[in-house]
Amino acid sequence: MTRYESSVGRVILLLVLVAFAVTMMIPFLWSIATSLKDPAAVYVQASSFIQNFIPRDPKTREVSIQWHNYVDVWRKLPLGRFYFVSLVVAVVTTFGRVFTSSLAAYAFARLEFPGRDKLFLLYLATLMIPGEVTMIPTFIIVGKLHWMNSYWALILPGMFTAFGTFMLRQFFLTLPKDLEDAALIDGCSRLGIWWRIILPLSVPALVTLVIFTFLGSWNSFMWPLIVTDTTDMMTIPVGLAKLKGDYSQEIALMLSASIQVLIPVFILFVACQKRITEGIVMSGFGGI
Amino acid sequence: MKPTTRRKVRRALTGYSFLSLNIVGFMVFTAIPVVASLVLAFFAYDNITAPKFVGVGNFTSLLGWHVDQTGRVVMNDPKFWNCLYNTVFMMLGLPLTMVGSLALALALNRKLPGTITLRTVYYLPTISPMIAVALVWLWILNPEYGLINYLISRLGVQGPNWLGDTAWAKPAFILIGTWGGIGGFTMLLYLAALQGIPGVYYEAAEIDGASPWKRFRYITWPLLGPVNFFIIVMGIIGGFQAFGMQYVMTSGGPAGSTTTIAYYIFNNAFSFFKMGYASAMAWVLFFMIFVLTILQWRFRRRYTFQYD
Numbered sequence: 001m002t003r004y005e006s007s008v009g010r011v012i013l014l015l016v017l018v019a020f021a022v023t024m025m026i027p028f029l030w031s032i033a034t035s036l037k038d039p040a041a042v043y044v045q046a047s048s049f050i051q052n053f054i055p056r057d058p059k060t061r062e063v064s065i066q067w068h069n070y071v072d073v074w075r076k077l078p079l080g081r082f083y084f085v086s087l088v089v090a091v092v093t094t095f096g097r098v099f100t101s102s103l104a105a106y107a108f109a110r111l112e113f114p115g116r117d118k119l120f121l122l123y124l125a126t127l128m129i130p131g132e133v134t135m136i137p138t139f140i141i142v143g144k145l146h147w148m149n150s151y152w153a154l155i156l157p158g159m160f161t162a163f164g165t166f167m168l169r170q171f172f173l174t175l176p177k178d179l180e181d182a183a184l185i186d187g188c189s190r191l192g193i194w195w196r197i198i199l200p201l202s203v204p205a206l207v208t209l210v211i212f213t214f215l216g217s218w219n220s221f222m223w224p225l226i227v228t229d230t231t232d233m234m235t236i237p238v239g240l241a242k243l244k245g246d247y248s249q250e251i252a253l254m255l256s257a258s259i260q261v262l263i264p265v266f267i268l269f270v271a272c273q274k275r276i277t278e279g280i281v282m283s284g285f286g287g288i
Numbered sequence: 289m290k291p292t293t294r295r296k297v298r299r300a301l302t303g304y305s306f307l308s309l310n311i312v313g314f315m316v317f318t319a320i321p322v323v324a325s326l327v328l329a330f331f332a333y334d335n336i337t338a339p340k341f342v343g344v345g346n347f348t349s350l351l352g353w354h355v356d357q358t359g360r361v362v363m364n365d366p367k368f369w370n371c372l373y374n375t376v377f378m379m380l381g382l383p384l385t386m387v388g389s390l391a392l393a394l395a396l397n398r399k400l401p402g403t404i405t406l407r408t409v410y411y412l413p414t415i416s417p418m419i420a421v422a423l424v425w426l427w428i429l430n431p432e433y434g435l436i437n438y439l440i441s442r443l444g445v446q447g448p449n450w451l452g453d454t455a456w457a458k459p460a461f462i463l464i465g466t467w468g469g470i471g472g473f474t475m476l477l478y479l480a481a482l483q484g485i486p487g488v489y490y491e492a493a494e495i496d497g498a499s500p501w502k503r504f505r506y507i508t509w510p511l512l513g514p515v516n517f518f519i520i521v522m523g524i525i526g527g528f529q530a531f532g533m534q535y536v537m538t539s540g541g542p543a544g545s546t547t548t549i550a551y552y553i554f555n556n557a558f559s560f561f562k563m564g565y566a567s568a569m570a571w572v573l574f575f576m577i578f579v580l581t582i583l584q585w586r587f588r589r590r591y592t593f594q595y596d
Contacts, residue, residue: 010398010400013395013398013400014400014401014402016395017392017395017396017400017406018402018406020392020410021406021409021410024409024410024412024413024467024470024471025409025412026435027424027425027428027435027467028412028424030427030428030435031423031424031427031428034427042433043432043433045433045438046438049438049439049442052435052438099309100309100310100313101310103306103307103309103310104306104307104309104310104311106306107302107303107304107306107307108307111299111302111303111306112299112303113299113300113302113303113304114300116303119307119311122319123314126314126318126319126322128574128577128578128581129318129322129574130525130528130529130570130573130574130577131529132529132550132553132570132573132574133321133322133325133567133570133571133573133574134317134318134321134322134325135321135557135570136321136325136328136557136563136566136567136570137320137321137322137324137325137328137567138317138321139557139558140324140335140563141316141317141320141321143335156313156317157317159313159317160310160313160314160317160318161318162314162318165310165314190302190306194306215415218417219417219418221418221419221531221532221535222531222532222550222554225535226554226558236417236419237417237418237419237532240419240423241419241422241535241536244423244536251427254423255423255424255427257423258419258420258423258424259420261417261419261420262416262417262420265415265416265417266412266415266416269408269411269412269415270408273408273411276415277407277411277476
């Protein structure tokens with residue numbers, strides 16, 4: 001298709017694509033610009049489109065970049081605490097899900113025991129059920145266990161999704177059986193096989209699950225919103241959403257918080273980009 | 289015990305010990321809640337007093353209608369229907385996203401230099417945490433100082449009050465959704481699908497003198513059928529569950545014009561404590577998603593058949 005294409009056409013196309021990329025980044029670029037402005041300069045109408053992006057002193061109109069907004073926000077908002085809670089929840093949820101799902105997936109893929117296929121069907125049947133359905137009874141259960149506003153409530157219900165088990169089981173089924181048989185003959189236990197053979201061979205699938213679980217937990221909103229009510233137990237999304245109203249006049253502050261929430265996710269994405277895009281297309285599940 | 293029985297018992301023990309951790313969690317936080325939710329849908333329950341059986345009462349209040357004094361037919365819960373309308377309205381960004389994503393995928397498929405970097409940039413809005421996107425767009429859409437209304441004012445027109453206007457709030461969410469979705473999942477799926485089309489088709493068409501448009505129209509487009517359908521279904525399923533953006537940016541307002549189905553379930557369950565009613569609504573939501581998924585499976589099978 002590209003054989004007869006002129007190089008002029010390719011250059012134009014590339015320029016269009018670059019222009020489009022810049023346009024898509026404008027909301028972020030402008031937010032960064034605003035987050036570096038003096039609070040009073042935020043509400044000044046700029047003289048041109050480009051001038052909107054240049055932080056200036058509200059009186060002297062000199063360029064002045066307010067880096068301290070990025071420091072102040074940590075003092076004014078409990079951003080550090082939100083980060084801490086989010087991190088604990090995401091790390092423990094991810095670890096728990098990968099650990100328990102891979103054990104269960106191994107049982108479903110390789111071990112023979114009565115009731116296995118029926119149980120697996122039960123897992124499959126719940127894959128399609130939206131979170132809105134299970135949310136209300138889970139809320140009641142968490143309340144009865146006196147877990148409201150605790151790490152238990154934030155972590156445990158998100159730890160055992162059927163999806164993780166399903167995905168890993170499908171992957172384990174593609175692994176060659178010979179290695180396992182050889183290990184069994186050599187007297188290796190099932191747990192040893194899981195740890196020494198299955199897990200090392202499944203690194204791509206495990207990494208995909210880790211990334212999705214981590215991002216899913218990091219961005220999760222409705223559940224942490226329901227089960228937390230004090231700022232010290234709030235994750236980043238819930239905390240910022242709840243405090244948004246109190247700081248509606250301090251746009252620069254809230255935007256500097258947003259940018260500081262975006263950056264770690266961008267770094268993670270760029271670092272693991274290949275895995276993520278492959279995983280998305282492979283699993284066919286994008287909206288996790 | 290006979291040796292075979294003992295072996296069977298040992299196998300069962302191994303199997304269940306591997307499963308144990310996961311299955312306990314799965315039962316407590318997925319399987320039991322699913323059943324409980326279905327039961328709860330037939331009860332009135334406020335999380336304090338004992339649940340009261342109401343039969344199909346929740347479903348008739350939700351989906352049914354009655355005739356009022358003036359003889360007009362009225363829905364029992366007009367708010368629910370309004371939320372359904374809002375939810376479907378805000379899904380109208382889906383065709384926009386699809387057209388944009390396909391255009392991007394076609395361009396990126398040309399193997400130009402820098403494609404990987406561009407793809408990364410296009411993808412950033414999709415992986416951005418919802419809260420950050422919401423705060424950024426609240427500022428962009430600010431009626432007085434926002435960038436969008438600044439651009440509109442340069443054209444000599446005063447921009448709308450976006451999120452504060454019942455007519456403009458839903459289009460604002462469509463705009464954000466399109467921006468956020470255009471270079472994401474949809475584009476990647478198109479890109480994968482395009483790369484899966486054998487090059488010989490195009491070569492044969494070129495020899496026959498088919499124009500680029502004809503090659504797209506008669507080769508690319510028909511072969512994208514399954515992926516198009518998949519994207520539509522996934523988009524609709526995602527659209528039905530829209531909640532976070534609306535919660536942060538408009539609280540479902542103004543005048544309920546951006547309250548989605550998921551938001552209405554949330555409000556009923558955790559603001560009005562009508563947990564039975566909310567459960568019934570969640571099952572109606574599930575039913576809609578279920579029908580769409582089944583449709584998608586059917587369609588997919590038909591298409592794979594055609595490939596053969």
